[in-house]
Amino acid sequence: MRAVVLLAACAxxxxxxxxxxxxxxxxxxxxTVALLTGGxxxxxxxxxxxxxxxxxxxxxTEWTIFEVGGGGTETDPFSTHPPYVDPIxxxxxxxxxxxxxxxxxxxxxxGIKQQIERDYFFPGPNSNTFGDVVxxxxxxxxxxxxxxxxxxxxxxxxxxxxxxxxxxxxxxxIAGFKIGLREGVxxxxxxxxxxxxxxxxxxxxxxxxxxxxFADR
Numbered sequence: 001m002r003a004v005v006l007l008a009a010c011a012x013x014x015x016x017x018x019x020x021x022x023x024x025x026x027x028x029x030x031x032t033v034a035l036l037t038g039g040x041x042x043x044x045x046x047x048x049x050x051x052x053x054x055x056x057x058x059x060x061t062e063w064t065i066f067e068v069g070g071g072g073t074e075t076d077p078f079s080t081h082p083p084y085v086d087p088i089x090x091x092x093x094x095x096x097x098x099x100x101x102x103x104x105x106x107x108x109x110x111g112i113k114q115q116i117e118r119d120y121f122f123p124g125p126n127s128n129t130f131g132d133v134v135x136x137x138x139x140x141x142x143x144x145x146x147x148x149x150x151x152x153x154x155x156x157x158x159x160x161x162x163x164x165x166x167x168x169x170x171x172x173x174i175a176g177f178k179i180g181l182r183e184g185v186x187x188x189x190x191x192x193x194x195x196x197x198x199x200x201x202x203x204x205x206x207x208x209x210x211x212x213x214f215a216d217r
Contacts, residue, residue, distance in 0.1 A: 018214045019200075021089040023078045031058045033101040035091040035131065035142050036077065038084025046208045049147045050084050051131035052077065053109065055102045066109040066134070068116050068127035088209055090216060091142030104138035112137070123173070123191040124153025135163040143183075145210030146193035152176055153191065 026032050034054045039045035052067035054077040062073040065081075074081065081087060093101040112133050116125045128150035135142055143164050144151040154160075154171040162169040167180015176188040178195070186195030186204055195204040202213025 016212045017088075017209050020215045021092075021217075023087060023089055025076060025078050026092065026094060028056060028059055028061065030094045031098040031102055032056050033093045033098050033105065033140075034063075034078070034089060035135070035140075035144075036081070036087050036089050037131075037145060037148055038081055038088075039086045041083060041085050045085060047147060047206070048149060049088075049145055049210070050127050051090075051144055051148055051151075052081060052084075053105055053131075053134060054078075055105055057102065064106075066105055066113070068113055068120070068130045071113075088145070088215075090144065091140065093140065101138060101140055104140075105134060108137055109134060122150070124150040126150040126153070129153045132163050136161065139165065141165040141182075143216045145216075146204050146206045147208065147210045149191050149206070152178075152188050152193070 035051060036054065037049040037051045040048045040050060052065050052070070054063040054065055056063045062075055063077050064073055065071050065077060078087060078089065112130055116130050119125050128144060128148040131144050131148065132151045141164055152169070152171045157172050159170045160168070162178050162180055162183050164180060164182045167178060167183040169178040170176050171188060174190065178186040182199055184196045184198040186193050192206040193204055197204060197211065200214035200217055202211040204211055
């Protein structure tokens with residue numbers, strides 16, 4: 001009974017995450033790419049998040065930001081990225097993997113951003129669609145949270161490999177699903193995600209950080 005009460009409290013609040021990824025910036029001894037999301041601020045913080053990619057080449061002191069509705073350079077996008085709040089780290093690529101990720105994002109990111117900003121709509125394509133498209137086109141395995149509404153937008157009908165790259169996804173504007181080794185099972189209803197992640201284990205809900213359980217890896 002106590003476990004049920006705890007889950008209910010988490011769902012109604014900001015969610016419960018175990019073993020969150022550290023937001024301490026990695027050193028600049030290697031090229032690094034990071035994927036983060038931030039809340040939209042009160043009262044939207046618990047129902048909507050926004051993604052950005054931060055790219056920093058070896059030896060550099062500033063990060064180049066790739067996102068819809070923003071961009072430029074920052075010194076620490078892990079701790080502050082106005083106007084977004086409560087950042088969460090979803091993926092980091094360093095060394096050779098970072099070099100490949102940086103090259104792909106720098107090549108494809110501006111074009112994807114331009115197209116989405118031109119066709120911007122709700123529930124998609126939008127800034128969260130940008131995050132998912134970049135992940136898939138650059139073959140970077142990571143998950144966006146359930147509160148990144150629009151991440152599953154693939155047009156009138158879309159099917160293919162998920163952004164985590166261990167499963168498949170089918171999406172329409174009304175409903176869809178995702179199933180895979182890391183993805184577990186997700187059902188999408190009007191772009192709201194519900195499901196169970198198998199690894200790391202968590203319940204997927206479209207509130208707060210988007211999950212109750214262990215942080216995504």
